[in-house]
Amino acid sequence: MNTNTMSYKTKQYLMFAGITTFVFGAVVIIPFIYGLYLTFTSWDGVAKTKPFVGMANYASTFADSAFWTALGRTLFYSAIAVILVNVVAFILAFLVTSGVKGQNFFRAGFFVPNLIGGIVLGYIWKFVFNRALVSIGSALGSSTLSTSLLSTTGGAMFCLIVVSVWQYAGYMMLIYVAGFMSVSNDVIEAAKIDGCTNMQTITHISVPLMVSSFVQCLFLTITRCFMVYDVNLSLTNGEPYNSSVLAAMHVYNTAFTYKNYGTGQAEALILFIVCAVIGVAQVYIGKKAEVSA
Amino acid sequence: METLNEKAARNAKIAAVLKIILLVVLFVLFIFPFVLVIINVFKVKADITTNPLALVGERGFTMQNFPNAMKKMNFWRSFGNSAIITICSTIITILLAAMAAYVIVRNNWKACGALFGLMVASMVIPFQVLMIPLVSLYGGILNLLSHRATLIFMHVGFSLSMATFMFHGAINTNVPIALEEAAKIDGCTRWQTFWKIVFPLIKPTIATVAIIDAMAFWNDYLLPSLVLAKKELYTIPIATQVFYGTYSTDIGLVMAALLLAMLPILILYLFLQRFIVEGVTSGAVK
Secondary structure, three states: OOOOOHHHHHHHHHHHHHHHHHHHHHHHHHHHHHHHHHOOEOOOOOOOOOOEOOOHHHHHHHHOHHHHHHHHHHHHHHHHHHHHHHHHHHHHHHHHOOOOOOHHHHHHHHHHHHHOOHHHHHHHHHHHHHHHHHHHHHHHOOOOOOOOHHHOHHHHHHHHHHHHHHHHHHHHHHHHHHHHHHOOHHHHHHHHHOOOOHHHHHHHHHHHHOHHHHHHHHHHHHHHHHOOOHHHHHHHOOOOOOOOOOHHHHHHHHHHHOOOHHHHHHHHHHHHHHHHHHHHHHHHHHHHOOOOO | OOOHHHHHHHHHHHHHHHHHHHHHHHHHHHHHHHHHHHHHOOOOHHHHHHOOOOOOOOOOOOOOHHHHHHHHOOHHHHHHHHHHHHHHHHHHHHHHHHHHHHHHHHOOOHHHHHHHHHHHHHOOOOHHHHHHHHHHHHHHHOOOOOOHHHHHHHHHHHHHHHHHHHHHHHHHHHOOHHHHHHHHHOOOOHHHHHHHHHHHHOHHHHHHHHHHHHHHHHHOOHHHHHHOOOHHHOOHHHHHHHHOOOOOOOHHHHHHHHHHHHHHHHHHHHHHHHHHHHHHHHHHHO
């Protein structure tokens, strides 16, 4: 059989990748392009027509101070959460690879929050912050702790960060564990013989050899924190007084609550671009720092 | 006088003990929220309100939260929806992605390169950028929302890129082309070669993709909440929401609902722990 004809190739392609091309196109590619078009129209979610409005959605995005506040808040939240997640994950990874008894058990335990969806995690922590901590606070007679952290403006953001650290640290720990394992014992032993203390071995040998793990974890945490929605919804729902509305929630509300689909889509695109620029810059800088043993 | 060696050994021992203590403290902190749910699920509402930290409530032990919560969140219905959607989406994703990856790896046709390039590029697009056009296309124009099949279709569409990418790597490294040539000489068509030779050889990657995708589908909230507007189609994450938003939240029921929502995955984790941890790690490293 001639395998070089156009009809053979087409048949083979369609047989193996035809449905994939269709589904992928229908769910990702077409909506993406259609989304770009939507940003130039105004639609309320009900009307049959989508009038063309040019740059009006971008203009109203730039004028929407709530969006920029939410974006700034997201940057603040992401910066702190990303750093804390990675610090905690690195410490956990160090502890569970240092040869203590039962390290597999600990690894499995720290990973548990990742198994459960953000919406359920948020509700669990809502209970912890609203009831358990309040009850501890009033038992201690402390007035700051006996009101729920979730009901104060700074407190709600603090709670979001705590939950994110708890949620992602176990996952990132696994990546750092893989990083620690990839550093060969020879190098570590050589360093010890040369007189390195444990701390020096970590900072001068393990960490430089694990740069790719850091790049990867940072990328994953940045993109996740930037786009967080479900924990935000179930834990704070933007309360109190909209002080904990993160960017993704603002986009959702603009589009689906206030029925400004065009503006919502324009905001989503801007959010995506900001996130992509930060993520890519981070990978670019990180890749430069990579060394090999 | 202790020798230098003894001193070093003693320091190492102290360090090991400190590490264990630190680990245990962190572990307790990590597990604390779950423990709290478990102890409160067996209490009546009044006991939870007065003292959420007590191991046993003053008014005694109760199992009543479970049946009440199950009824309110329509548990078996939601569980069934979640299960059907997760299983169908995972299987379809694996079959389609493996087939597509095969044709992409083994042929350098333009169409294959274009598809793969688009897929890799699309992996950076977050869901939030696609959700509004999705709703307006599938809801406003095609009127296809509120069907489980639509949700499965979308789940598959979103996970195909990553899955194809992973199978692409697996076929490239784990399937020797000589084996396929041998099959061809023995009279296998491309289609038979794929199912009889290639597909069985990429089993480890199939397991990885299945774990990552199934967990993502089971836990997903945003997409199902946009697609499934009808109450009888709710998945478990959406169903847990019914306890909030009403005027009075019965916290006992919430505890039971949260535990019920977590239980299926936790039970699976107990048995498949090694696979899940390995799968998630190898999925992330790629």
